[in-house]
Amino acid sequence: MADRVSVRALKRGEASEWSKFVGDIGPKIVGYAHRMGSRDPDEVMGATLEAVARRIGEFEGGAGDLRSFVFSIAHARIVDDLRRNTRRSEVSIENTLDLLEADEPNDETFSDPDLLAALERLPEEQHRMLELRYVVGLSTRETAKAIGKSEVATRVALSRAFAKLKDLLSEELRAESSEAEVAS
Amino acid sequence: MIWPSDRRLALRLADLRATEVAFDVDQDLVARLRSLAIASSADPTLVKGRWKRRVGAAIGAVGVFGWAGAAAAGASVGLVSTGSLPDPIQNVVADVLEVVNIEVPRPVSSVEIVPEPVEEVPVEETPPAEPPVIEPTPTTVIEPDQPEEEPVDEPVEEPIAPPTTTLPEESDEGDLDAEESPGRSEEAPGQTGATPGQSGTTPGQSGNTPAQGAEPPGQTGNTPGQSGNTPGQSGSAPGQSGNNGNSNGQGNGNSDNAPGQSDNNGNGNSDNAPGQTDNNGNGNSDNAPGQTDNNGNGNSQGNPNPGTPPEQSNGNGNGNGQSNSQSGNNGNGRGVAADEVDVTPPEAAPATEDTPASPNRGNNGNRGGQSGR
Numbered sequence: 061m062a063d064r065v066s067v068r069a070l071k072r073g074e075a076s077e078w079s080k081f082v083g084d085i086g087p088k089i090v091g092y093a094h095r096m097g098s099r100d101p102d103e104v105m106g107a108t109l110e111a112v113a114r115r116i117g118e119f120e121g122g123a124g125d126l127r128s129f130v131f132s133i134a135h136a137r138i139v140d141d142l143r144r145n146t147r148r149s150e151v152s153i154e155n156t157l158d159l160l161e162a163d164e165p166n167d168e169t170f171s172d173p174d175l176l177a178a179l180e181r182l183p184e185e186q187h188r189m190l191e192l193r194y195v196v197g198l199s200t201r202e203t204a205k206a207i208g209k210s211e212v213a214t215r216v217a218l219s220r221a222f223a224k225l226k227d228l229l230s231e232e233l234r235a236e237s238s239e240a241e242v243a244s
Numbered sequence: 245m246i247w248p249s250d251r252r253l254a255l256r257l258a259d260l261r262a263t264e265v266a267f268d269v270d271q272d273l274v275a276r277l278r279s280l281a282i283a284s285s286a287d288p289t290l291v292k293g294r295w296k297r298r299v300g301a302a303i304g305a306v307g308v309f310g311w312a313g314a315a316a317a318g319a320s321v322g323l324v325s326t327g328s329l330p331d332p333i334q335n336v337v338a339d340v341l342e343v344v345n346i347e348v349p350r351p352v353s354s355v356e357i358v359p360e361p362v363e364e365v366p367v368e369e370t371p372p373a374e375p376p377v378i379e380p381t382p383t384t385v386i387e388p389d390q391p392e393e394e395p396v397d398e399p400v401e402e403p404i405a406p407p408t409t410t411l412p413e414e415s416d417e418g419d420l421d422a423e424e425s426p427g428r429s430e431e432a433p434g435q436t437g438a439t440p441g442q443s444g445t446t447p448g449q450s451g452n453t454p455a456q457g458a459e460p461p462g463q464t465g466n467t468p469g470q471s472g473n474t475p476g477q478s479g480s481a482p483g484q485s486g487n488n489g490n491s492n493g494q495g496n497g498n499s500d501n502a503p504g505q506s507d508n509n510g511n512g513n514s515d516n517a518p519g520q521t522d523n524n525g526n527g528n529s530d531n532a533p534g535q536t537d538n539n540g541n542g543n544s545q546g547n548p549n550p551g552t553p554p555e556q557s558n559g560n561g562n563g564n565g566q567s568n569s570q571s572g573n574n575g576n577g578r579g580v581a582a583d584e585v586d587v588t589p590p591e592a593a594p595a596t597e598d599t600p601a602s603p604n605r606g607n608n609g610n611r612g613g614q615s616g617r
Contacts, residue, residue: 073282075274082277083269091261106273113277117284175256194257226253 065123070116082109085127088196089134095176095191098141108134124198128205131192135206178228186221193218324348 065084069077089108093101111133112126119129179187185207192203204214306314323329324337331351338348 070281071285073278073285075278078274078278078281079269079271082274086269088261095260109273109277110280113280114284116281172256172259175260190257194254195260197258197261222250222253226249229253 065126067116067119067121067123067126070126071119078113085109085130089130092131092134092191092196093138093141095179095195096135096138096188097180098138099145100141104134104137104141107137111137124202125205127196127198128202131196131198131206132208135188174229174232178225178232181228182221182224186217186224189214189218190221190225327351 065081066077070081086105086109089105090101093104098104108130112130119126121129179190182190189203189207192198192206193200198206200215200218201211203218204211207214209217320329320337324334324341325348327334327349329337334349334351338350341348
């Protein structure tokens with residue numbers, strides 16, 4: 061995990077530390093970008109890591125702060141990617157198949173489609189906070205730093221987002237049960 | 245605290261991590277990131293080292309010999325300027341520096357001392373300064389154009405002693421004792437003379453023409469302060485005691501006399517009801533029914549009225565009294581107490597000069613005021 065990453069070693073440019081850091085944080089950035097709707101999570105991951113490497117010299121803090129720092133940069137890249145995709149009117153033929161494959165739900169990739177669907181129905185900020193807090197595994201303080209809010213406000217917003225997610229899931233359950241009764 | 249349902253939901257969210265696809269770490273990416281990290285981290289140290297190198301290069305460019313020569317030059321200049329060098333060297337250096345117009349001290353032995361001629365300056369004798377003559381400054385006498393005139397009190401006319409009159413013995417008040425007799429101003433209290441001279445300056449005139457008053461008896465309408473200017477007009481109706489007050493009285497006769505009451509009003513403007521006497525003093529006496537008020541002010545003059553019936557008295561009380569006491573004989577006239585009237589002269593009141601004694605008993609205003617009861 062990132063806890064084991066030494067920020068000082070990363071600043072010195074030690075290859076082993078960077079390999080460990082990329083192997084640990086890379087998949088999380090990709091999954092986060094994918095769940096947040098990015099069309100090219102790998103690109104988001106590469107751009108995020110590059111931005112972190114460029115600014116690691118002026119970064120001050122521990123491993124937890126580094127994770128908040130990484131995901132704040134990742135979120136900015138995701139937003140840039142979403143805006144770029146919305147403006148893009150043409151899609152190259154080469155990437156079309158890859159994009160289609162990425163958009164299709166896959167049992168191996170998405171184990172809980174109902175939960176993912178409910179997450180997508182949440183507002184972007186609530187979705188983002190739940191992703192960082194429960195999926196990525198950041199602490200409340202790290203999540204607050206990543207989204208740029210106070211810890212108290214983040215805690216309140218998290219509880220509200222969680223309650224709303226529960227409501228959405230219960231609605232889906234009720235809808236499914238009613239459909240099952242009608243079918244029977 | 246996450247409730248069980250919330251905890252299940254949190255676990256479901258955490259299970260989404262499993263969807264994260266593990267990928268092989270690209271070593272090219274790692275090398276690039278490493279180089280970027282080194283570059284970003286090394287920049288501050290590079291800047292500091294750059295300045296150090298520049299300073300070192302500047303120092304080294306001068307060289308060891310250069311710094312040594314500069315130090316020697318500085319030291320020699322310092323020694324020369326203070327004259328610490330040996331004499332021959334000091335001379336040489338001074339000669340050299342003299343070329344470039346820099347003066348340095350020479351050795352003492354080489355300095356030629358040339359005595360300079362001293363010019364004698366004639367001393368001018370200056371006369372002793374005379375002491376300044378101080379001329380006495382003339383004192384200016386400011387003569388006022390109009391010298392301030394001190395207010396001179398005009399002599400007040402001494403009240404004329406009223407003529408002696410004799411009251412008829414048949415009058416109601418005829419049995420008065422000599423001590424109680426009114427009109428003796430020397431026994432009058434001194435307080436009544438506070439405003440002398442205004443009210444009794446012409447005493448005795450009002451009573452000279454009794455029974456001529458056109459005013460119907462029993463009416464009091466005397467305007468304060470104005471009625472006294474017409475002495476002699478207020479008179480008693482026939483058959484009444486005309487004790488009219490005070491010529492020139494300026495008192496405030498605000499007396500309202502009910503019928504059957506005697507009132508001593510200010511300054512002779514009282515109208516006496518039939519069978520009543522009035523003592524007109526100066527004052528604001530309001531007499532309750534059955535009471536008399538003597539607001540007499542001295543200077544009473546008794547004017548015997550030949551036309552007065554014996555049962556009536558003619559008293560002309562001209563007092564300066566200011567008191568408004570009821571049933572009191574105030575003023576210089578010293579009201580005479582009748583049956584119920586209390587005569588309470590003020591204590592320790594000296595007799596005023598303005599109110600000379602009147603030997604006439606019946607001429608006192610107070611006397612007349614009481615006779616009306």
